[in-house]
Amino acid sequence: MxxxxxxxxxxxxxxxxxxxxxxxxxxxxxxxxxxxxxxxxxAQVSAPGSVDRLITLNVNGQQRRVDVMKQETLATTLRYKLGLTGTKLGCDRSECGCCTVLLDDVPHYSCSILTHTARDKKIVTIEGLATADGKLHPVQQGVIEEQGFQCAFCMSGFIMATVGYLKANPNPTRAELAHGISGNLCRCQDYDKILTAMMRGAELSRRA
Structure with a gap:
């Protein structure tokens, strides 16, 4: 075979x-x-409990279309998707305040807010404080005049916290302002100079 x-x-x-x-x-x-x-x-209707990835955010007065993951934090979106690096990431767990931004004029830690929850709010970062012609916000000007920071990594968080606090109490005492922004930490521990700069910013705000 x-x-x-x-x-x-x-x-x-x-x-x-x-x-x-x-x-x-x-x-x-x-x-x-x-x-x-x-x-x-x-044209599609989202299933109950689902999250759209393409959303529109109101950031510094502009409508920004951005693709985000459902577990993405606002700090991550602002820094790495929208290029707004003035919002710093320090502890990334709601302890240092470096990532503070304003949501509807109220200070929030953006590292602990999911981006999707902010889609219907007015978001303001440190880049959105100055006017269109480049004039600094009074609190920013107060920092320059008093040279209130050393390394300045925490500066944007302190400024945003102060701006938000002054909307509720535009004429605070030094002790009131210290308590109002106590959720922000400084690695250099230069709190006295920081508070002096923030008080100067409050004074300039009342004059504006």
Whole structure:
């Protein structure tokens, strides 16, 4: 009985060119889905409990369209998606206050707020305090005049906390202001100079 030889299929070797072509093709499909998602989001009804990734935020008076993950914090979105790096990340657990921003004129730690929860609020960061012609906010001007910080890593958080506090109490005593911004920490522990600068900012605000 004769042996019948069945020719085996020779396995095809993948070249570097094949891999690159596959990556490009996959990326094109993924990008197309992203680009055309905006036109389909409005036509689809979100399932109960789901979270849309493409949202619009009101940041410093501008409507900013941004793609965010459901677990993404506002601090991460502001810094790494919108490029607003004046909002600092220190402890990243609501202890230092470096990431303080205003939500509807109230100071909040942006490291502990999910971005999706801020979509209907007015968000103001340190970049949004100066006027369109470049004039600094009175609290910012007070910092310059009193040279209230050393390394200044915590500066934007202190300024935002003070601006928010002054909206509720525009004429505070030194002790009242110290208590009002006590949720912010300074690594250099230069609190006396910081408080002097913030009090100067409060004075300039009343004159404005």
């Amino acid at each position: 004769e042996d019948v030889n069945h020719p085996e299929a020779t396995p095809r070797k993948f070249t570097r060119r094949d891999v690159i072509k596959g990556v490009i093709a996959g990326g094109a499909v993924s990008s197309a889905g992203y680009l055309f998602r905006a036109s389909t989001v409005g």
